[in-house]
Amino acid sequence: MNMTNKFHILHLWDELERAAEVGLYKRLYASDKPxxxxxxxxxxxxxxxxxxxxxxTVRTNLDNFENxxxxxxxxxxxxxxxxxxxxxxxxxxFSALCENLISTVIDIDSETKRIKNVxxxxxxxxxxxxxxxxxxxxxxxxxxxxxELVFLQKCLSRPDIDYCQVLRSWVGVxxxxxxxxxDNRAVEVKTTSASxxxxxxxxxxxQLDETxxxxxxLFHCIVAxxxxxxxSLPQKINEIQSIIRDDNTALALFNAKLFEVGYYxxxxxxxxxxxxxxxxxxxxxxxxxxxxxxxNELREGVSGVxxxxxxxxxxxxxxxxxxxxx
Numbered sequence: 204m205n206m207t208n209k210f211h212i213l214h215l216w217d218e219l220e221r222a223a224e225v226g227l228y229k230r231l232y233a234s235d236k237p238x239x240x241x242x243x244x245x246x247x248x249x250x251x252x253x254x255x256x257x258x259x260t261v262r263t264n265l266d267n268f269e270n271x272x273x274x275x276x277x278x279x280x281x282x283x284x285x286x287x288x289x290x291x292x293x294x295x296x297f298s299a300l301c302e303n304l305i306s307t308v309i310d311i312d313s314e315t316k317r318i319k320n321v322x323x324x325x326x327x328x329x330x331x332x333x334x335x336x337x338x339x340x341x342x343x344x345x346x347x348x349x350x351e352l353v354f355l356q357k358c359l360s361r362p363d364i365d366y367c368q369v370l371r372s373w374v375g376v377x378x379x380x381x382x383x384x385x386d387n388r389a390v391e392v393k394t395t396s397a398s399x400x401x402x403x404x405x406x407x408x409x410q411l412d413e414t415x416x417x418x419x420x421l422f423h424c425i426v427a428x429x430x431x432x433x434x435s436l437p438q439k440i441n442e443i444q445s446i447i448r449d450d451n452t453a454l455a456l457f458n459a460k461l462f463e464v465g466y467y468x469x470x471x472x473x474x475x476x477x478x479x480x481x482x483x484x485x486x487x488x489x490x491x492x493x494x495x496x497x498x499n500e501l502r503e504g505v506s507g508v509x510x511x512x513x514x515x516x517x518x519x520x521x522x523x524x525x526x527x528x529x
Contacts, residue, residue, distance in 0.1 A: 210298045210299065210301075210302050210452055210455065211232065211302070212232065212242045212253065212298050212301050212302060212305070213298050215230045215232065215241075215242030216242055216244055216251050216294075216298070218230060219242065219243070219244035220244055220246075220249075223244055223246035224246065225246055225247060226245070226246065227243060227244075227245045227285070228243065228244050228245075228246070229241035229242065229243045229244075229254055229283075230242050230243075232253075232305065233309065236309060238255075238256055238314065238317070239255075239256040240253065240254070240255055240256070240305055240309065241253065241254040241255075241256075241283070242254075243285060243287070245287060248289075249291050250275070250287040250288060250289060250291075251287070251288050251291065251294055251297060251298075252275075252285055252286050252287035252288060252301075253285075253286050253301045253304070253305070254283045254284060254285045254286070255283070255284045255308075255317075255318065255321055256282065256283060256284075257278065257282045257283065257284050257314075257318055258282070258314050259282055261314055261315055261318050263278055263284060263318060263322070264322075265277070265278060267326060267329070268325065268329060271289075271329060271332065271333075272289075272332065272333070272336070273288065273289050273290045273293070273332045273335075274286060274287065274288060274289065274325075274328060274329065274332055275287040275289055276325060284318070284321065286301075286325065286328075295451075295454075295455040295458065295459075296455065296458050296459045296462050297459075298455060298459075299455045299456045299458070299459030299460075300328065300459050300462070300463070302456075303459070304321065304324050307320060307324070308320050308321055327463075331462060331463060331465070334465060334467075335462070335467040335469070338465070339470045339473045339474075340465050340466060340470075340474075342477075344465065345436055345474060345477065346394050346396065346426065346428070346479070347392075347394055348436065348464060348466060349394060349424075349426065349436055349439060349479050350392045350393065350394025350422075350424040350426070351373070351375060351382055351392045351394075352436075352439045352440065352443060353392075353394075353424055353439070353481065353484075354382070354383065354390065354392050354422050354424075355369070355370075355373055355383075355443065356439070356442065356443050356446070357524070358372075358383070359443060359446050359447060360446065366446075366447045366450050366453035367450070367452055367453050367456055370453055370456045370457055370460060371456070372384055372385045373460055375392070375464075376460050376463045376464040380407060380409050380410050381410065381419070384416075385528070387416055387417040387418075388416055388417055388418045388419070388420075388528070389415075389416045389418075389419050389420070390419075390420045390421075390422055390527065391410060391411065391419070391420070391421050391422070392422045392424065393421065393422070393423050393424070394423075394424045394425075394426060395423070395424075395425055395426075396425065396426050396427060396428050400425045400482070400483075401513055401514045401515040402511050402512070402513055402514075403421075403423060403511065403512050403514060404509065404510075404511050405495060405496075405509065405510055405511065405512055406509055407507065407508060407509070408496050408497060408498045408500075408501055408506065408507075408508045409497075409498050411489050411493070411495035411496075411497075411512075412495070412497045412498050413489045413490060414497065414498070414499070418488070419488075419489040419490075420486055420487065420488060420489065420522075420527055421486070421487040421489055422484070422485075422486055423483075423484070423485045423486075423487065423514055424481060424483075424484055425481070425482045425483040425484070425485075426479040426480060426481055426482060427479070427480045427482055428477065428478065428479060428480075429478050429480065430476055430477070430478065431478060432478055432480050433478035433479045433480030433481075434478060434479055434480070435474060435475055435476070435477060435478050435479070436466070436474040436477065436479075437471045437474055437475060439479075440461065440466070443457065444457065484524075485514070485521060486521065486522050486523070486524055486526075486527060487514070487517055487520045487521060487522070488520050488521075488522045488526075489520070490520065491520075493517060493520050494512055494513075494516070494517065495512060496508050496510060
């Protein structure tokens with residue numbers, strides 16, 4: 204199915220909304236799969252949702268999803284795991300979240316594993332929707348997000364680019380090991396400031412392990428932070444939104460990615476007075492003897508490594524920006 208111009212689940216919701224009478228209605232998402240995923244719509248409440256068929260033998264514990272503010276998650280008598288959005292104003296963001304969830308489970312053959320993945324993702328959604336009413340990003344999280352957006356903007360500004368494909372490559376928001384993965388290539392983004400801008404922290408033995416990719420790049424963005432000079436986080440976000448404004452699917456996907464990373468529109472004023480001025484940008488090709496720890500170098504029983512790298516000794520690995528995708 205082609206979802207380039209519009210999310211498929213939005214099509215289903217529109218069809219269900221036009222035909223709805225009182226009750227919960229569903230329409231099959233894909234007919235070529237041995238299991239069933241549905242777009243669902245509840246009328247007259249105007250709740251949009253997604254549903255997954257569950258075999259009665261699969262254990263489905265929903266105790267963690269009681270009394271949610273913006274989501275309703277239930278298991279129906281005919282064994283459908285139904286996820287409904289209670290706030291129609293978040294329809295576009297929710298559609299992008301649903302598409303992302305469906306894409307991660309639609310090709311899993313094991314129903315037990317598939318439903319486990321769905322429940323794990325729903326736990327993340329629960330945390331995201333709860334946080335959207337309270338917590339703001341920490342200063343470190345804001346800085347890290349700014350650096351990722353700097354690189355994202357570079358990607359979106361390339362000629363003849365598929366915006367949605369680029370946005371789907373931004374996987375750091377999904378807790379992936381690297382921030383961007385393009386097929387068999389990956390980019391890890393590190394943003395530093397303050398007194399030791401050349402020191403970057405590496406989280407895990409696989410973050411700078413190029414074994415898993417044809418090419419692994421470290422993008423290092425050095426910023427100065429002030430209360431007036433440079434660009435704020437909301438300004439950078441507005442710039443990216445203006446680039447993709449004519450592609451509704453890409454715009455919804457971008458806003459959903461921001462939601463996943465913990466940036467909520469209602470908190471925008473909290474980020475208006477912190478400005479980032481880019482001092483330097485460097486791209487390092489991770490290869491050969493670049494100073495890092497690789498998974499196959501660890502002794503048995505050692506994992507979860509966290510360490511720092513001084514990039515001022517890595518100049519031989521510098522490459523120009525135009526070689527990232529070559």
